Amino acid sequence: MWNVRKAAVIGAGETGASIAAHLANAGIPCLLLDREGRAADGLARLKGTQPPPLYDSAFIGRIRVGDMERDFAQLAECDWIIEAVSEELDVKRGVWSCLDEAWKPGMIVSSSTSGLSIDEIAAGCGDGLRKHAMVTHFFNPPRYLKLVEIVPGRDTDRQAVEAAALFCRDRLGKGVVEARNTPNFIANRIGAYALLAALAAMEKHGLTIDETEAVTGPVLGRPESATFGTLDRIGLDTFLQLCRSVRENVPDPMEAAAFAAPPLVERLAERGWLGEKSGGGFFRREESAQGEARVRVLDPRTMAYVPRSKAASHALEAAKRADEGTAGKVRALLEAAERDRLGAFVRDVVDDTLIYAAEKLGEIADTPIEIDRAMRWGFNWEEGPFELWDALGVAETAARLEARGRAVPAPVAAMLEKGTTSFYLNKAGSLFYYSHGYYKYVEEKPEEISLKVQRARGRTIFAEDGTELIDLGDDVACLEFRSRHSALGPGALAAVRRSAEEVERNWRGLVLANEGRDFGVGANLRLLLMEAENGEWAEIDLLIRELQASVRALRRLPRPVVAAPRGKTLGVGAELCMPADRILFATETYFGLDETGIGLIPAGGGCLAAAALARERADEAGLDDATQPLTRLFESIAMAKVSESGHDAKRLGYWRGGDAVLMRDETRIYEAKNAVLELERRGYAVPESERRVAVGGRETAAVLKVAVSVMRRGGFMTEHDARVAGKLAEVLTGGSVPAGTAVSEQSLFDLEREAFLSLCGEPLTQARMRHALLTGKRLRN
Incomplete structure (x- = not known):
């Protein structure tokens, strides 16, 4: 077993700093190195990044920053060094030539490249390091995206690969896929192609950006960010680099042409509109005259940002109503392809993506399960391409392709010739996947x-x-x-x-x-x-x-x-x-x-549990008065945290x-x-069948209500917020009883229920409930 007592990340940009943060999340002390104070800048950015890269802000104390030259000797203390400098081969080689001097037996050195060859990166290093060198491609942000692609080089020791995979899985909570050393590996290869397919189909069928988003998000089994939100999140410069990486490194000219840079993306990149990292790309978040945040969308014809619009299509509505998961939604759109341009768009995107994934089987990964996991874990697809092949029917999909004059990919054609009609087989809960002519068992892990x-x-x-x-x-x-x-x-x-x-x-x-x-x-x-x-x-x-x-x-x-x-x-x-x-x-x-966010209070024992928890904390601390621990819980509940x-x-x-x-x-x-x-x-x-809880009573209720008054005067609460919080204070403290009174469980249940019922009758509370149902957001009235 390989144990990482301390790790180092070289490069404190967005990727490197985020990897260091996730190592800290796992309790691993981490040295973050860069040049000329950049590591400190990277650490500072982590504190303000949203969504937060750390599970707990205190975990940032596990990261120590340093200068690559001045603190280089400290790398000798590390069991794992992760290089995460800019995606330029010469820059990476320069760093690795230094790391060759720091390598010691038992140390693994990896590159978090999104597509460069580990053999080329480590070409000038000694045998010892090359045997312990690999790619560990963390998908960004590492806290939220599950995938790590591990790519061994020609000389990488098999035990080192397995040790790194096990550590990433068990200590970092990652979904690990071993990829072949091919351009962009697995997820970015398929993912970039799928995005390009959507851009091409959008132009072909004349869809707007909002229409494209409507049919390439959850209705296609993909995340809410759909196509253009995903491009903005990745960064248009990064996306163009991914396209270039494939275009310049694949031998097939037709495949290289498929990764040509889309003109619209190039136009935005030339203007510096790179997506979220630059404040806007295809979408831009602005503030209205009333101070409310709103998102506007690019109009490609004028290159101006305009209000968003809702896509209207009978096929889209039918897809949303479908009950068979992703396959049912996609099938509803495919069935409408001859009469609905959104359906025709989806047909092109789905067919192109399924064909490409099947053509790459055996080239970028050995088995369909590796490709499917990579797309689920790296791009948050609900189903990988081969899972979608199965859900839509392999034979049915192949027949549709042939009817449209499209060639059926060789691996699919070979499979169908053998009479095999699915990539996966489920027998009494045991999963098998098809590979090289027969089904292989997916090993179950008892844990x-x-x-x-x-x-x-x-x-x-x-x-x-x-x-x-x-x-x-x-x-x-x-x-x-x-x-x-x-x-x-x-x-x-x-x-x-x-x-x-x-x-x-x-x-x-x-x-x-x-x-x-x-x-x-x-x-x-x-x-x-x-x-x-x-x-x-x-x-x-x-x-x-x-x-x-x-x-x-x-x-x-x-x-x-x-x-x-x-x-x-x-x-x-x-x-x-x-x-x-x-x-x-x-x-x-x-x-x-x-519940206070919609003008109510907890009424299913939440107040009872909070009061009991505060009393337990006071007893553990040897306090007669539970006001202090209760105040903390009161604030969390009252502010709907x-x-x-x-x-x-x-x-x-x-x-x-x-x-x-x-x-x-x-x-x-x-x-x-x-x-x-x-x-x-x-x-x-x-x-015990009927526990009693010593409550804070009138005295503690008064303290909590003073806090409510302060928050109201400070603008942190509306008048209705304060009314709801006042009722919460009365319930948490047991009602109008002296401090320290041991009240029954049923008494606290009754107080919860009475307060909840009275608040349900409030027009402002009902307005909050309506607003939450309509918008999914809170109304501060």
Whole structure:
């Protein structure tokens, strides 16, 4: 096993500094070197970068900066040196000639190049370094993009490659793909081609930028940034460099021509409009006369920025309504290709991309699974090209290509001749992929428990209303929320109570987790607003009682409960985690009780949990008064703060002893299951049926309300914010009781419910709910 006790990054530009930040995220001390004070500048930029590259701002203390010449000798202390200087071969070779002097046995040296050959970079180095040299291409920003492409050179020792891959996977939480030493490797080769295909089809079919964005984002199984948002994020200069790298290094003139620089991109680059790094590219963020941020889009005809427009197309609307995931949406657009120009555009982009990916199979990567993983992890595609081939039907797609006069790629034609009609095969939850004439088994790792696989193997205990209780093995069950948009409604709450009853009778413990993008974004706001506008107060009261009963069932369950959230874990989502004995956060968990943002307060035990947590903190610190720890939680809830990572939940006050953050998301459910078994082995203490919480009472409520008044006068709260925060203060402190009074759990539940109901009747709160449903944003009224 290769252990990195200390690492170094050479080059403090955006890429190098971000890599250093992610090493710091993983707890690895890092030396950031550059010339003439540039390392200090790079470190300073990290502090202001949005979204933040660090899980916790305190982690920046793990990075030490230095001068390449003055501090060169310190490289001898490092186990891993990552070169991340500018993407110019001569510059990189100059750095590597110096690193050759610093190399020592056991040290790995890598280049974070996006497409240059490691053999050419390390050509002048000695045998020792060349055997431990490779590309480790971190996709930027490293915190948020999962992919690391590892590319060995001709002389690279196999054990070094495997050690680096294992370290990147297990310590840095990365998805590692081994690529061949070809121009732009895998993800940038396919990704750049797909972007070029969209640009060409846009011109052919006369689409606007906004229309192109509408059909190359989620409807195509790609991120919200779609085509032009992605180009702006990458940087147009970087994109042109990627195109040039392929164009100048592939032997096929037709392929080289396909990577010709698009004239529109060149025009913007010549003006210095490079995308986000320069303040604008295809999109520019501006401030309106009212001080509101707005995004304007480039009009290529006039080269002026104009208001954005919504794409209108029957085919697009049909695609959005399709229920079969990405394949269903794409199929709806393909079916409309003869009568709808957006459909014709999508047909060209999809066909071009699928053909190119299949043609590159065996050249840029050995197997389809490597290419698919690279595109999912590096470009955030929901499905890689070969997964999309399968979803659309390999034979059906080949027939469509032939009908359009397009050649079927040789690997696909050879596969179909053998009677094989899919790149992947799933047998009872075991996955196989097609390679060189036969199917190969995708090795399962015991530490990677997949709920999808467990479901395929018939391990569902029950399923209802967008939830499933699944057998994880060893008599541990997992409750998975699978509701659309991750909103948690009455059906999900009923499943919580049913799961608690089932686990108490037959199982050793319960895990709360899912594999969707978000754990839970809160209650069903549309249902809640409808009931409030109709004055159905009894229905809202019943909904809150059911939520509280669900939370109580989890807290009282005489079996260990471990929550393993990821993504947005807000409002009700957070409240369902808080009764757990332990929370194992994914690194990218955005956790918080944010109900005040829509003019409400937590009413599913969130206030109860916060009051109890503050009292526990006071007891641990030997404090008679819990005002100080409660104030921190009050501010987080009153200001609707949401953590920027799993680690950041600690800053907001939600962290408890035993909670942890898991760097590698694939092991989250396995670790949660093990935590359940560990809690049981230690001798699990059955929770008391009706706990009492010593609350702050009138005295602490007065302190919190003074803080609200100060924030109101300072302009940090509106009058309605202050009204909501005042009710929150009363609930958190137990109502009108003396300080230190031990109130019942039910008493705090009642206070939560009464305050919630009264706020639901407020017109300003209803306006906030409507605004959130219409725009997805908060209204400060």
